[in-house]
Amino acid sequence: xxxxxxxxxxxxxxxxxxxxxxxxxxxxxxxxxxxxxxxxxxxxxxxxxxxxxxxxxxxxxxxxxxxxxxxxxxxxxxxxxxxxxxxxxxxxxxxxxxxxxxxxxxxxxxxxxxxxxxxxxxxxxxxxxxxxxxxxxxxxxxxxxxxxxxxxxxxxxxxxxxxxxxxxxxxxxxxxxxxxxxxxxxxxxxxxxxxxxxxxxxxxxxxxxxxxxxxxxxxxxxxxxxxxxxxxxxxxxxxxxxxxxxxxxxxxxxxxxxxxxxxxxxxxxxxxxxxxxxxxxxxxxxxxxxxxxxxxxxxxxxxxxxxxxxxxxxxxxxxxxxxxxxxxxxxxxxxxxxxxxxxxxxxxxxxxxxxx
Numbered sequence: 634x635x636x637x638x639x640x641x642x643x644x645x646x647x648x649x650x651x652x653x654x655x656x657x658x659x660x661x662x663x664x665x666x667x668x669x670x671x672x673x674x675x676x677x678x679x680x681x682x683x684x685x686x687x688x689x690x691x692x693x694x695x696x697x698x699x700x701x702x703x704x705x706x707x708x709x710x711x712x713x714x715x716x717x718x719x720x721x722x723x724x725x726x727x728x729x730x731x732x733x734x735x736x737x738x739x740x741x742x743x744x745x746x747x748x749x750x751x752x753x754x755x756x757x758x759x760x761x762x763x764x765x766x767x768x769x770x771x772x773x774x775x776x777x778x779x780x781x782x783x784x785x786x787x788x789x790x791x792x793x794x795x796x797x798x799x800x801x802x803x804x805x806x807x808x809x810x811x812x813x814x815x816x817x818x819x820x821x822x823x824x825x826x827x828x829x830x831x832x833x834x835x836x837x838x839x840x841x842x843x844x845x846x847x848x849x850x851x852x853x854x855x856x857x858x859x860x861x862x863x864x865x866x867x868x869x870x871x872x873x874x875x876x877x878x879x880x881x882x883x884x885x886x887x888x889x890x891x892x893x894x895x896x897x898x899x900x901x902x903x904x905x906x907x908x909x910x911x912x913x914x915x916x917x918x919x920x921x922x923x924x925x926x927x928x929x930x931x932x933x934x935x936x937x938x939x940x941x942x943x944x945x946x947x948x949x950x951x952x953x954x955x956x957x958x959x960x961x962x963x964x965x966x967x968x969x970x971x972x973x974x975x976x977x978x979x980x981x982x983x984x985x986x987x988x989x
Contacts, residue, residue, distance in 0.1 A: 636663075636717060638733055639716030641710030641720070642671065643710065644675065644679050645703075645724075647725065653727065660730050661733050669696060669714060670687070673705070683695045701809070702814055705809070726839060728838060735834045736834055739834055743830075746830045747830045749832075751834070752834040752837070753836060754768075755839070755840055756843055757840045757842050764843065765958070766957070766959060767957050770833070770966075772833065776831045786818075804817045808820075808858055813858040816861070837953055857889070860885050863878045863882050887923070890903075
């Protein structure tokens, strides 16, 4: 079937959100779908719920496997996919009805080298309400250097990926095995950016849910996951990308030092400080000073009852182009100017496997 999109939904103990998530898929205005729900060894009623939905809509099928983490579950779904395009979706996130149609239009009108189309997203809480300012980056073309500097896609439920851009590429299960799960989405996006261009649909088409106790709330693990991700990616990077990766790793080590110090783990904090200097001797002092400033801000606000923005409206109540809150992009985009010039000159033939 031409333009068949394979939606891959890894699900582990997902009964509170799975039905709403799948409903947002099945109402897509692009109807040529197969929806592959991968039950990753759930201990609740996830499999039964998915099978009940599959019984009502033939586009849905369910695969069950022993628990092995989100990367292995996504890989199982990709291996079973029949579509020309793959759309990953976490079992607690939501899509606007036009998401896949608008993304597919960008592929139709784009170059053959276009491998991934993303869109803007809104952060939502457990009730689907908006909880933060929604970023509006438009970063297109060859994007490797800018994406290394800033994860502007930001989550795993937003991309639509051309199947041929994946080829034998899969999500990295080694992060989970090392206790550093979290950056599998960012890693595979960077791996795609090595050889393919990106495009953006400038509309808020993904509801990215932040739940209490979610993996992305485990700050220490997410920092370790970023560091582990750069190490996996390292052999594929050219010298320019390696320089960016070093500076980013130094930043994460500085952040990890603050995270460990706040928990009284001073030996680990000192080790992280040393790693920050090892990766970026010139920039490390500024990075560590910034982390100290953030600590002071945190301590001054602790117990002060500072609440983040919460919009009482549900994600579905917004149109795909309606702005929720103001996003201050000036500092971010200013730093992107020089990287945009580097990306414009980038070509995948540059990417070989340098000696480590």
